[in-house]
Amino acid sequence: MIQIRKAGEGDVARIAELEQKYIECPWSEAVVRQTLADELSTIYLLCDHETILGYGGLKMVLDTAEVYNIVVDETVRRRGYGSMALEKLLEHAIENGAREIFLEVGEHNEAALNLYTSHGFRISHMRKNYYKSGNAYIMRKEL
Ligand SMILES: CC(C)(COP(=O)(O)OP(=O)(O)OC[C@H]1O[C@@H](n2cnc3c(N)ncnc32)[C@H](O)[C@@H]1OP(=O)(O)O)[C@@H](O)C(=O)NCCC(=O)NCCS
Numbered sequence: 001m002i003q004i005r006k007a008g009e010g011d012v013a014r015i016a017e018l019e020q021k022y023i024e025c026p027w028s029e030a031v032v033r034q035t036l037a038d039e040l041s042t043i044y045l046l047c048d049h050e051t052i053l054g055y056g057g058l059k060m061v062l063d064t065a066e067v068y069n070i071v072v073d074e075t076v077r078r079r080g081y082g083s084m085a086l087e088k089l090l091e092h093a094i095e096n097g098a099r100e101i102f103l104e105v106g107e108h109n110e111a112a113l114n115l116y117t118s119h120g121f122r123i124s125h126m127r128k129n130y131y132k133s134g135n136a137y138i139m140r141k142e143l
Helices: 009-022 029-037 081-095 110-118
Strands: 003-006 041-048 051-061 064-072 100-106 122-131 134-142
Touching: 003 081, 009 029, 009 041, 009 051, 009 064, 029 041, 041 064, 041 081, 051 081, 064 081, 081 100, 081 110, 100 110, 100 122, 110 134
Parallel strands: 064 100
Antiparallel strands: 003 041, 041 051, 051 064, 100 134, 122 134
């Protein structure tokens, strides 16, 4: 049974490991630590007992929320865990007064684009050459 909890100092290494494995411009341990120390930022972990299978993070700025990343370990994808993480971030954003939420996603990242679209995000605009691998879409959802 998967549980969701807030990340803390003891989770830095695992988050950085998942970043390294699955994200094109990964956060270092130092950046993860800084993010956890930032009172506007929150990272939720997807856990199976002691095992961290993924996470989702966001930052609140006034009435706007920004998703940092959602990552699910490749061994457990397509089981709804990415959706669980995203729904937790949406709930957090609403509870903290956000009226809209943004994120960036690679234009060829079909899994993430489908995940976000199925939760009501729509493409707002494109950032050209944002990633080494190409353009990024900025997606937005009203809350
Ligand atoms: C994107 C990611 C988080 C999805 O995690 P997940 O646990 O597999 O997602 P879910 O099982 O909740 O899937 C939700 C929906 O997303 C879409 N989706 C997920 N994986 C997909 C794939 N490989 N191809 C197409 N659509 C996909 C589907 O619409 C899916 O709904 P369905 O299973 O009912 O068809 C995961 O693929 C991942 O970690 N990717 C690498 C990191 C990354 O790129 N993160 C996004 C950065 S912006």
